[in-house]
């Protein structure tokens with residue numbers, strides 16, 4: 001889709017944080033001290049314009065759903081600001097938030113779970129109208145329900161208004177869930193993976209319906225998905241999320257034709273190509289998504305990034321990962337030579353930019369230093385080495401000093417904005 005014409009800002013999000021206490025005692029949760037915290041949404045800012053479709057795209061656990069729910073007040077932010085047409089929503093008591101909910105609606109992934117099996121569509125759709133006192137009297141309510149069923153393509157409306165969810169196909173159920181979301185005349189609909197549980201054959205039809213509704217009744221969408229291909233089809237702009245942050249945001253053209261962040265570039269290369277002749281090698285970033293409760297220093301993506309360089313935030317954990325992944329690929333003999341030189345990784349100590357790697361039991365730290373120098377010479381393309389400033393042997397191991405890392409904000413790139421130090425102005 002083409003970029004939206006400049007319009008008014010509907011939602012303004014500034015430095016939004018949603019942090020969850022995990023594995024914490026009751027006292028730690030109440031006082032906020034002790035225990036671990038997951039930064040599900042971590043300092044997110046963006047504007048959403050009236051009539052646009054913004055995609056929130058990322059791998060599982062990147063914070064898409066939490067961000068979408070926080071926009072609607074369904075999750076209480078830890079701090080930051082969400083304004084609806086200039087009016088602050090964060091911190092509003094529930095009684096003041098409730099009337100706003102008619103303007104802010106959600107469509108969920110599982111249409112089956114989002115409809116009450118014991119209610120006809122007439123009852124289910126009438127409910128929000130009654131709660132928000134949007135109609136006066138049964139006749140008006142019934143007419144509004146029928147009109148909305150027609151809008152979402154469920155006709156003859158008489159038949160569908162008397163149906164129960166179990167009478168409907170998956171696609172019809174999602175149409176009914178959309179009808180319930182739009183019947184209050186919302187401004188913003190957050191659609192969380194609205195087609196991912198549907199048959200392939202109906203996915204495009206539901207997205208087409210949502211586009212059609214946007215034009216006909218003036219909706220703005222936030223579309224939460226892990227599926228870049230559907231975001232390309234459906235969205236005007238896309239925000240790529242990683243460990244609670246937006247790491248790149250731009251128009252669909254910018255993101256798909258000229259992705260700037262190495263993470264976005266890898267995700268786009270990994271989109272399955274239906275035509276086998278054109279298929280590129282799938283190239284997902286190396287390694288696992290890190291533990292959200294212990295995000296990497298500096299740029300959170302740096303341990304997986306093929307383009308990482310000296311200031312990306314190298315630390316002790318990267319040293320361990322480098323050694324372990326090297327040993328996975330080594331033959332028995334060389335593994336047998338190298339492994340005993342390194343001590344217990346649980347004793348790997350680190351301060352912010354400094355790691356102390358213990359030598360193996362009875363081994364000379366000088367031998368360990370020589371091993372690290374040898375690996376560096378053998379694997380000069382391993383990005384971690386760009387961040388190693390100094391290594392020297394000490395009494396019981398080797399001290400490795402890293403370049404101080406920088407946590408990148410979203411930088412201007414001449415296209416999309418990207419949180420990557422490749423675009424840091426000098």
Ligand SMILES: Nc1ncnc2c1ncn2[C@@H]1O[C@H](COP(=O)(O)OP(=O)(O)OP(=O)(O)O)[C@@H](O)[C@H]1O
Pocket residue numbers: 020021022038039040058059060061062063064065066067226292
């Ligand atoms: N209520 C909660 N309590 C603790 N941690 C949570 C809670 N909700 C989400 N999280 C954590 O926050 C992070 C972001 O989760 P979220 O569901 O928003 O990600 P997502 O990108 O939508 O993932 P998915 O595609 O799997 O739904 C994850 O690490 C998740 O485990």
